[in-house]
Amino acid sequence: MRRPLLALALSFAVAAPVAGQGLMSEMHRDVNEVQKKMIDLANAMPESSLSWRPAAGVRSVGEVYLHVASDNYLIPISMGKPAPASSGITSDFATAATFEKRALTKAQIVAELQASFTHLHQAMALTTDANVGEMINMFGQNWSRQRAMVMTVTHLHEHLGQMIAYARSNGVTPPWSR
Numbered sequence: 449m450r451r452p453l454l455a456l457a458l459s460f461a462v463a464a465p466v467a468g469q470g471l472m473s474e475m476h477r478d479v480n481e482v483q484k485k486m487i488d489l490a491n492a493m494p495e496s497s498l499s500w501r502p503a504a505g506v507r508s509v510g511e512v513y514l515h516v517a518s519d520n521y522l523i524p525i526s527m528g529k530p531a532p533a534s535s536g537i538t539s540d541f542a543t544a545a546t547f548e549k550r551a552l553t554k555a556q557i558v559a560e561l562q563a564s565f566t567h568l569h570q571a572m573a574l575t576t577d578a579n580v581g582e583m584i585n586m587f588g589q590n591w592s593r594q595r596a597m598v599m600t601v602t603h604l605h606e607h608l609g610q611m612i613a614y615a616r617s618n619g620v621t622p623p624w625s626r
Contacts, residue, residue, distance in 0.1 A: 470577040471577050471580060471594070471597075472572065472575060472576055472577050472580070472597070473577075475572060475597050475600075475601060476569065476572060478601050479565070479568065479569065479572065479600075479601060479604065482601075482604040482605060482608050483561075483565040485608055485622070485624060486513075486516065486561060486565075486604070486607075486608055486611065487558060487561055487562060487565075488622075488623045488624065489608075489611050489612070489615055489620075489622055489623065490513055490554070490557060490558050490561060490611075491554075491558060491623075492615065492620050492621075492622070492623050493509060493554065493614075493615060493618065493620055494618070494620070495553065495554045497509050497614075497618045497620070498510035498554060498557070500614070500617075500618055502614070502617065507548075509611075509614050509618070510551075510552065510557055511548050511549065512607060512610060512611060512614065513557045513560075513561055513611070514547060514548040514549075514550065514552070514557060514560060515544075515548045515607065516561065516564070516604065516607050517547070517557075517560040517561050517563075517564035518535075518537060518544040518545075518547040518548050518564075519544065519603060520564035520565060520567060520568040521535050521537040521544070521547075521564055521567055522537055522539075522541070522543075522544045523568075523571075523586075523596070523599075523600055523603075524567065524568060524570075524571030524572075525537075525538070525539050526539075526584050526585060526586040526587070526591075526596060527571045527572075527574050527575060527584060527593070527596060528571075528574050528584075529567070529570060529571035529574060531567070532563075532567065535547060568600070572597065572600075575593040575594075575596070575597055579593060580592065580593050580594035580597070581593070581594065584596060586599075
């Protein structure tokens with residue numbers, strides 16, 4: 449006998465969640481996807497494009513990539529994961545701005561991105577599905593760990609979109625779009 453479609457759909461709706469599909473698992477999965485695209489795009493950009501900027505007063509290609517890396521160190525400080533001493537980044541925003549302004553080669557920028565994403569994942573591991581409601585001090589305000597995670601992921605997507613536009617403005621097609 450065939451089950452009515454609605455009954456079949458409801459039986460799936462109440463199924464237990466598959467392991468690894470909690471909020472933090474999804475956050476890590478999303479950051480992994482952004483990380484791969486960001487690094488692939490940085491590798492696809494010519495070295496000569498690092499100083500390109502769409503207008504005066506706007507971050508250059510290299511500065512945006514370093515901004516992403518700096519925030520991958522800065523944001524975790526609020527989550528309880530200090531930035532590596534070698535980065536020079538503390539909770540003082542000026543230290544992140546200094547990090548972003550360094551003149552580096554493409555290979556050095558890619559290395560900074562990779563290291564910063566490793567650091568970010570380590571910091572994200574401090575937030576679990578069980579403690580997402582815990583309050584932390586972020587930017588001088590009380591935020592839930594969940595809010596901090598959502599902000600972290602949306603920030604990465606914001607700059608991935610920016611870098612896609614920068615790449616296309618420089619005649620580079622994102623590798624995953626070919």
